[in-house]
Amino acid sequence: MSVENRTVSATTDPPAAPELAPADDWNPITVTDYPAEYRRLRAERPVAFTSDYDGFWGVMRYQDVQKGSRDWRTYTSGQPFVEFPEFMKSIPIQANPPVHTFFRKFLSQYFTADRVAMLVPDIEEVVAHNLDPLVARGGGDMIEEFGRIVPQQVLAKFMLLGDDAWEAMADSLARADAVRHDLAKHREVNKTLWNPTVEALIEDRRANPQDPAIDVMSGALLLEPDGRPITQEELVALGVQIFSAGADTTTAAIGSIVGHLGRHPEAQRELRDNPALIPTAIEELLRLAPPLHQVGRHTTRQVSSHGREIPEGVKVGLNVYSANRDEEKFDRAEEYVADRSPNPHLTFGHGPHQCMGSPIAREELRATLTQLLARTSSFELTAEPVSNGRPLRTGWTNVPVRFS
Template sequence: MTDFDSHSGSPSVSDWFPEEDRGGGARGSGSRSAQRLAEYQRLRERCPVAWTEDNGGYWTLTRYDDVRDAARRPADFASGAPFIAMPEFGSQIPISLNPPEHATYRRLLNRYFSAPAMARLEPTIRGFVVEHLEPLLEAGEGDAITAFCQPVPARALSALLNLPDSAYTELVKEIADFERMGWDPNKVGAVIAQVFGAHIARVVAERRARPLDPESDLLSGVMAAEVDGRPLSDDTVTQIGVQLIAAGHATTADSLGAALYRLATNPDIQMTLRRFPERIPSAVEEFLRIETPLPELARTATEDVELHGRTIRAGDRVALNYGAANRDPEAFEHPSACIIDRSPNDHLAFGSGVHKCLGAPLARLELRVALEEILARTAEIDLAGPGTVTTGIMLSGFTSLPLRFRTR
């Protein structure tokens, strides 16, 4: 094997610090380190089907076309444990399932993320955004992550699942404890099951006793449904709730942090979006492309697949590197430039194919409303100091982002 036949495996904390933490200037690459981006480029150009012995051995696909194609072929590239570094992650619904079973659950869940469902949630989400924004703006300065980016998605999840609003503080604390563990593969599975599982199991028991309207309440709707002629067990309903919290918080918090970082380091983008707020949705897509908060998801080959002269054997683990694909110059002109009106922008930050993110409409809603409110209330947003970034086996994102605000 040549040097380019292999790659260095999952990211470690040390090689993901943002450029600016190493003195690289304010306009760095968000939470993507220059080293990581260079690795993406090397693999895309010279070894698009790369093998590493890390984590028991796995392949990584980095070219846009290959990643999207594999994501759209669930019969050949099956889902199971979603993260390479955690083969024992445990079954999560729907992300661990495969067709045709997967579709049954997606059908049950999709309606709670429909356009009308999101329109109903929007005023509530806007209220949360304003409530967490105002103290920051009044202070003129503060850490955007703890004050804003973490609580807003927790409250949004609370609202999505119709938890009492007071539950969100508990949820934020649990989530923060969980995220402080740095996504340690030895602890994450157990923590998800115990902490979020215990929380959701209590709510499931309450709903069993006093169901809400299944049309508007996700957990009551799932409980009222039948799969293969049988109602779902409490354990299954709990697993679904746990997956929504595990998948819907850090991803969105990291995206919010990355978007605020982009604004703070690009006064021209701030100005444009203040003047033309109707361009915010398109800017959100570009922030998601360039950041790709969930950069790598796992599959298992179900049969031998030939790709770029290499053979992926049945049973081999395969990482779909959405982060590298989103920076592929064959798919995106000037991929490192943040072009807020990029069109088309068929990025893979939410994946592709049957597992494409269920919560994407909610994440987009939160990001849009957050940017609308923050830009409408400020004349200037600035970095007030260097942020810190943590990277685990699944996500990377700001853990602190000191910002300074000049209000209108």
């Protein structure tokens, strides 16, 4: 366990661990150690317990994570992140059927292929606008000067917000980021991080409704899916879900993609010589570096798995990072293979809670990588990327690059 994690854990007053909890099988560790540690756990402890973050059981193998993601009756939603016991009230990520089914059906109309296609020109424009100054001066920080900005501006376009709305969204993220090394403070901030932004948007849409066929918040206010209105509390939780889902996961993915290609010029050349590989290369880097390692669940009954007994009513982390590198599922599982196909990684989830916004994230990543390769002859890191310091997360605070 890292010194940083020991300090973080000491700032909290965790509830009692589950009765008869086993000795620790592992502890969350530093980012460079994750691949080797997860490989060990898949082989030795495919169901592993840690006392960190108030205690939880980690499920490490692909087949078990995939099955657990589908089985909402056994692994129920409610606490999506194992490290945040009181995360912002969000719908539908914290809901289970039939509530989850109701809201997913309502939201699906705003994430159709046609709706995403409407957004693509905006995505291309946002990427170009933010890449221009970096290319002009020969480089910069692909997180601070690009990765933190582009997803917020795209989300603002999707939500039909004003041109400067992304700045307030970025400020909210910065407030959470400022206390990321203190888990107690981070937990407190995340209870209501997006509420003021969402509440202001709801009031604006009450006074100035947009086309409910393309604006999700106007639709939530004006439409009555299946004949029932959406309550104010549900409206806030729905908005919080949308804002938080697009917050920093795409930023992390941008950093991982640029970081990998900046270290591996041969991988860059392969994509420059064959741009048709860009979509599969993106999927491969999403497989190897999922922004979120764990999908949080709670057991509704005792579960027997790999010789372990997971008690009823305890926290479980379905480990996507480990599952994505499972040697029993993926050939050359620890390697980057640009043309890997099929690539059934679990980075965007699986089952009822599969990420609805993934088509938008993919378009952002595609536009970023396509334009970056087209507008440069090469790029390289000028220093090693700086870790974002968040246990159980993949991502960087800084990714400095030089363009040629």
